[in-house]
Amino acid sequence: MSALEITDLTVRYQSITALTGVSLNVKIGEMVAVVGPNGSGKSTLFKTIIGLVRPTNGKILIFGREPRTVRGRTAYVPQKEEVYWDYPLTVWDLAAMGKIKTVGILKGVPKGDRSVAEALRAVGMEDLAERKISDLSGGQQQRAFLARSIVQGADLYLMDEPLAGLDADAEDKLFDVLLELKRKGKTIIMSTHDISSTLELFDGVLLLKGRVIAYGRPREVLTEENMKLVYGSERVAMHLGDVRRVAKWD
């Protein structure tokens, strides 16, 4: 069974067509990157998968079922601008939000909750549990959101541009967590506009520009030819040479 199966998805906003005929099949336990320049429809694709945007045409199945019926199994890690960082919430508060649907209405999550503590340990944030989320670094924020998804018990992780503004060290720590999740059979789909050597860690890369340009293994998708189709610039193509060399594909 596939974790995510998209068939011929088209999304139109009034006069703008954001996505045309996108089909995608992600197997359980895979880690897939959605790559494309700004405005290529990455966010629209994510928003359609999580049900915020209604597709004009096409079908989406999550774990073989209608997305509506498997809500608890999908986790979404928002882009940085999509949440209100002013909130005086601690890392623990954020992680505990993952229990909101299971703890029951009118009840709070007990401070000693095991699943929250375990999730914080899994993302390496147990020592920062009482830290205010706005005081965290970008990488720590991403991992705190992952802790919330772990608490939620999600099987499909959708992350919109989690690598934006992260330094190499923060990226490594994030991938440590993601690879561990993948080892446990979780499916991870992440969007990024950055072509970097981290892409070799993925099972698949979806190259998007309003439609699917290519989908497959990273080394097969990230070719000079495809890059020119998507980015249309020599500079990106040159940069790709470095990426392929670091990833030892050439």
Place this chain on the structure above:
Amino acid sequence: MIQLLLEPFQYNFMQIALVTSIVVGIVTSILSCFIVIRGWALLGDAISHSVLPGIAIAVALNVPLVIGALVAGIGSSLLIGYTETKFKVRNDTAIGIVLTGAFALGLVILSRLRPTVDIFHVLFGNVLGVTYDELLFTSASASIVLIIVGLFMKEIVVYTFDPIYAKVIGLPASLIHYMLMSLLSLCIVASIQTAGIILVVSLLIAPGATAYMFAGRMSQMFSISLLAGVVSVIIGLYISYYFAVSSGGAIALVATLIFFVSSMVKLLRTSALR
């Protein structure tokens, strides 16, 4: 000094005024936390202005004010949302248009009914004239707001912090949104006598803004906001009594002063640390 503090409360009307003000201080300062965090200050202002036509129509039709106010409050938040998404104008433009339009409508209706409603009191409050029945009404409305916020605290926090997540995991996001708007309207109605619909906005913003500067977590945010709100209404009430000035004005002024004084303290403290 103690004499000076106790003297006003030998009068029954002052006792009622004190209790009413404290109730209003509590309920506004709790909602204030969400308003400040979410950047809903202008929205709060709009809803409070929009309550005016609701009150005016309720007076004209001889139905309870609270019903008119609630319908107008919720209606205006719906209209703002609709104007913003359907007519594709910016959020602050939508708020500005609905705010002034609704307020104008209320003013036009009330100017026809002038003899029965004192518009000055609706706008700016008159806590020294609160009757026992009005105290009961204020307390009941405030209790409803506080109980609902208390019961659904975690849902409200999740929705206001990360609305997309709330939708993704299947929380009724719009229901929570319009529930908050209704609570806000109810809170404004409860505060009419104390602060008036214009000046209540200061109690809906200043305590939360003061708390936001110092709070490291939600519980601290609520406690500091409560402290700021309740202190504002009590000091405001004394000022109103001793200097025979508008109660709503005095309360709003104290709330504003508390905000600026604590901002200065915070500023001096952080620059001293540097």
